[in-house]
Every structure is written in C-alpha cells, then in structure tokens.
Amino acid sequence: MTTFTFSSEHISGTMTSPEVKLRVSECRIEFTPYKKEGKKARTKGEFGFDSIDSNTLKKITHSYTPQFTDTYTPINDIGNDVYYTPWLSLAINKEVKLALNIEKLTKQLNGKITIEGDSNGCFIIECYDKSDKECTDVKTAKYIRIKCLKTSVSPTQITLKVNDIVAGAINIHHPKTKQVNVRWYYVGQGEDSLKQLDKSIKIPKLKQWLKQAFNPALIHVKLVNSEAHIIDLSFTKKDDFYDDLKKLINNYTANQENKELTTLEPHNGLFFTKLDIQVDKKNALIDIAKKEKWHYNLNDEIKKYKAIETIANCLTIESKKELPPKLNRRKSYVDSLKELQHTEAGEDNTVHLLISNISSYSTDSGGILLNGGVAKTGHNTANVFFGNGAALENYKKEKECTIEYTPEVELPHELMHCLGLKDLHNAQSQLGVSFEKGKTDNYMDYDNTKKHTQKQQWDILHNSSFTY
Numbered sequence: 001m002t003t004f005t006f007s008s009e010h011i012s013g014t015m016t017s018p019e020v021k022l023r024v025s026e027c028r029i030e031f032t033p034y035k036k037e038g039k040k041a042r043t044k045g046e047f048g049f050d051s052i053d054s055n056t057l058k059k060i061t062h063s064y065t066p067q068f069t070d071t072y073t074p075i076n077d078i079g080n081d082v083y084y085t086p087w088l089s090l091a092i093n094k095e096v097k098l099a100l101n102i103e104k105l106t107k108q109l110n111g112k113i114t115i116e117g118d119s120n121g122c123f124i125i126e127c128y129d130k131s132d133k134e135c136t137d138v139k140t141a142k143y144i145r146i147k148c149l150k151t152s153v154s155p156t157q158i159t160l161k162v163n164d165i166v167a168g169a170i171n172i173h174h175p176k177t178k179q180v181n182v183r184w185y186y187v188g189q190g191e192d193s194l195k196q197l198d199k200s201i202k203i204p205k206l207k208q209w210l211k212q213a214f215n216p217a218l219i220h221v222k223l224v225n226s227e228a229h230i231i232d233l234s235f236t237k238k239d240d241f242y243d244d245l246k247k248l249i250n251n252y253t254a255n256q257e258n259k260e261l262t263t264l265e266p267h268n269g270l271f272f273t274k275l276d277i278q279v280d281k282k283n284a285l286i287d288i289a290k291k292e293k294w295h296y297n298l299n300d301e302i303k304k305y306k307a308i309e310t311i312a313n314c315l316t317i318e319s320k321k322e323l324p325p326k327l328n329r330r331k332s333y334v335d336s337l338k339e340l341q342h343t344e345a346g347e348d349n350t351v352h353l354l355i356s357n358i359s360s361y362s363t364d365s366g367g368i369l370l371n372g373g374v375a376k377t378g379h380n381t382a383n384v385f386f387g388n389g390a391a392l393e394n395y396k397k398e399k400e401c402t403i404e405y406t407p408e409v410e411l412p413h414e415l416m417h418c419l420g421l422k423d424l425h426n427a428q429s430q431l432g433v434s435f436e437k438g439k440t441d442n443y444m445d446y447d448n449t450k451k452h453t454q455k456q457q458w459d460i461l462h463n464s465s466f467t468y
Contacts, residue, residue: 048216
C-alpha cells in the first residue's frame with residue numbers, strides 16, 4: 001500500500017493514488033479564521049489567510065489553470081469535493097486562532113485525530129474547546145492556536161489525520177519578514193491644497209493602512225521620511241518664467257491641431273491650457289478649491305497617457321538653460337505620470353508614493369467612476385489621486401450615490417503595482433487564473449471591497465526587487 005508523507009520542508013502534490021481511494025477518511029476538517037475577532041484580525045493584517053473551494057471558483061472566475069489550483073495542494077478523497085489546502089501566513093512570535101470545522105463522513109468518528117507535519121519544531125500548536133480550555137482530543141476542539149517560533153524559506157504543511165488517513169491540512173508561509181522603503185510626498189497646488197492633504201493624512205493612519213495591506217505578505221513598509229515631502233505645482237505672475245510660459249501655452253494651443261488637449265475639461269491644474277489662463281487671471285493654474293467640479297475625461301487616450309505626453313512636450317521649453325525649479329518639479333510629476341521616471345529599482349530600492357490633491361474621475365448617466373491612481377507594475381513611483389474624496393462629496397450633493405472613497409485601500413493598491421502585482425482581472429499570466437472583475441475582496445480587484453491578498457501574490461510581493 002502506498003504511504004504519503006508530508007514534509008515540513010516541502011509540500012506534496014495532489015493525492016490521487018487508486019490505493020488511497022480504498023481508504024476513506026472518517027471526516028473532513030476545514031480551517032477558517034476563528035469568530036468575528038479572527039476575521040477582524042485578518043483584515044487588520046495580523047496574519048494572512050487564503051482559501052478556495054470548487055463552488056467559489058465557479059462563481060468568481062472565468063477560467064483557471066493548474067498553476068493556480070496547485071498552489072493549494074489539492075487532496076482528493078476527503079469527501080465528495082476536492083480539498084484545497086488553505087494558506088496561512090504568520091510572522092515569527094505571532095499567533096493565530098483558526099476554527100476547526102469537523103464534518104463527519106461516516107456514521108461514527110471512531111479514530112483519533114492526530115496533528116502532524118511540524119518536524120522542525122517551528123510552531124506551538126494547541127487545541128481548545130468551546131469553553132476556551134485546552135484539550136488533547138481534537139474531536140472536541142472548536143479552534144486551534146498556532147504560534148510561529150521559527151522562520152523557514154520553505155513552507156510547512158500541517159496535516160490532521162484519522163487512523164493515518166488525511167482529513168485536513170493547512171499550509172503555513174513563514175519566511176523572514178522583509179522590508180520595503182517608501183518615500184512619500186504631498187502633491188498639491190498652493191498652500192491650502194497642501195494643508196488639506198496634511199489634515200486628512202497622518203503618519204499613524206498611513207502606517208496602519210500599509211500594515212494591514214502588506215503584513216500578510218510578511219513585508220514591513222518603512223516610511224523613510226517622518227513628514228511628507230512637498231511638491232507645490234502652483235505658480236503665479238511673480239515667478240520669473242510666467243510670461244514666457246504663458247506665451248508658450250498660448251502659441252501651442254492656438255497652433256496645434258491635436259484635439260486631445262483642447263477637448264479636455266481643465267483638470268485641477270494638471271492640464272494648463274489656454275482656457276486655464278483665461279479663467280484664472282491671477283494664477284496660471286486652476287484653483288482646486290474653486291474648480292473642484294472639473295475632472296478628467298477618462299477616455300482611452302487619457303488612459304494611455306497621450307494627453308499627458310502632450311502636456312509634457314508643451315513644458316519642454318526650447319532652451320539650453322535648465323528649467324526653473326518650480327517648473328521642473330511640475331515636469332517631474334508629469335513625467336512620473338507618463339511612467340518614464342524609473343523603470344526598475346534604484347540603488348536604494350526606494351518606492352516613491354505621490355499623494356496628490358488632484359482628482360481623477362469620469363461621469364455619465366450611469367454615475368461616477370473614480371480612478372484611484374497611476375502606477376506601473378515593477379516601477380518605483382505610485383501616484384494616488386486623493387482629491388477624489390472631495391470630488392465625490394461634490395458629486396453626492398447633486399446626485400444620489402452609494403460609492404465611498406477609500407484611500408486606505410487605494411493607496412496600497414498602487415504600491416502593490418510597484419512591487420510587482422497586476423490588476424486581478426488582468427493577472428492570468430501571473431497567477432494562472434482569470435477572475436471576474438469585482439467578484440473578490442482582493443486588493444488588486446476593481447469595484448469591490450478590498451481586504452485581502454492571495455498566496456501567489458504574497459510570493460510576488462515578498463520577492464520584489466524593492467524588498468530586502
């Protein structure tokens with residue numbers, strides 16, 4: 001008879017031997033976060049938990065390959081459905097409670113349930129009954145407590161067996177925690193705009209957002225600056241280059257035949273066209289506080305940065321002298337939106353997070369669509385349009401809308417792009433699965449409630465060129 005063993009160093013593949021099929025498990029044991037407190041702790045990023053089942057796969061995916069399902073080391077012959085082994089991520093000295101859901105598959109559950117697989121002593125594993133008392137009989141246990149004592153490059157698989165037959169298992173991801181350095185900036189137009197950002201975002205809040213998003217991948221996000229760097233995009237007639245710039249813009253907009261620029265509504269100062277100057281005689285740029293209803297026209301051309309490229313070309317003054325500092329900051333910001341700033345990790349592996357008081361959204365008869373930010377997979381600059389919050393508030397004053405602005409998840413979404421993740425609905429080549437948009441609670445999904453990430457994403461984030 002074939003015997004299958006589960007190593008703490010390497011995880012076995014699918015169990016499909018005909019000899020095993022002759023032996024039927026007396027029960028099927030599933031793991032889930034324990035009660036509301038466990039679900040809340042998971043959402044806060046205190047641990048990572050990732051599970052799938054056949055019914056869920058049918059509901060949320062267009063298609064999937066063995067690359068995806070094999071991640072969950074499927075086990076056959078535990079009940080009528082394939083048993084996909086869930087994943088737990090746990091940092092050293094951290095612990096978690098997981099509910100044990102024991103389903104009887106035979107009339108009697110006579111055999112003793114044993115817990116195996118931790119041959120290297122990486123964990124403390126204890127079972128507790130409904131009265132929170134430790135118990136030695138797993139059959140009476142309501143939850144299991146797991147504490148990580150040692151890290152390991154390879155994952156550990158813990159199995160629960162009845163009469164030496166596998167009834168359940170859990171894979172534990174517990175490598176050393178890595179770090180990523182993030183330098184953060186406020187991008188605004190004038191003092192009032194920048195003050196509004198500072199009022200809305202505080203260091204403790206920002207750290208909490210990043211912790212709950214990246215901890216499950218065992219990544220610590222270090223903010224390298226204690227206060228935000230300031231990028232002020234405004235300028236006035238007092239600036240020495242104002243007249244030259246005004247003349248340049250007037251000539252450009254009057255002579256160019258590219259309608260992509262002229263058909264855009266002015267957008268909080270990011271695009272400064274002839275219309276911007278006509279509207280605001282005092283400042284060359286639009287004042288965000290007074291013109292917040294103006295917004296992006298999110299058509300295909302804008303998504304592809306054609307309009308932004310047009311503006312960047314407009315800013316390139318044909319002169320051998322360097323750009324004035326204020327104008328150069330603006331051009332650097334526009335260049336970052338063009339995704340031309342950096343194509344790979346720099347020497348210090350720092351990711352730059354630009355939190356701007358600029359809004360990016362479109363409206364039609366169906367409602368409002370927010371564009372949370374811009375970042376290219378693997379690049380080191382993430383732009384977040386924090387001005388969407390004010391734009392949404394103004395929209396709600398005129399029309400009914402249930403959408404909420406959620407910077408606490410939009411911001412990590414863009415940073416995850418920098419560390420290598422693709423949007424979930426476009427991640428077939430990366431994850432081996434095609435998800436329906438908005439059907440998951442994944443950080444990289446769209447039109448959803450973002451809470452969690454998956455095991456394959458943990459690996460991509462953890463192994464990013466920006467982590468160390």
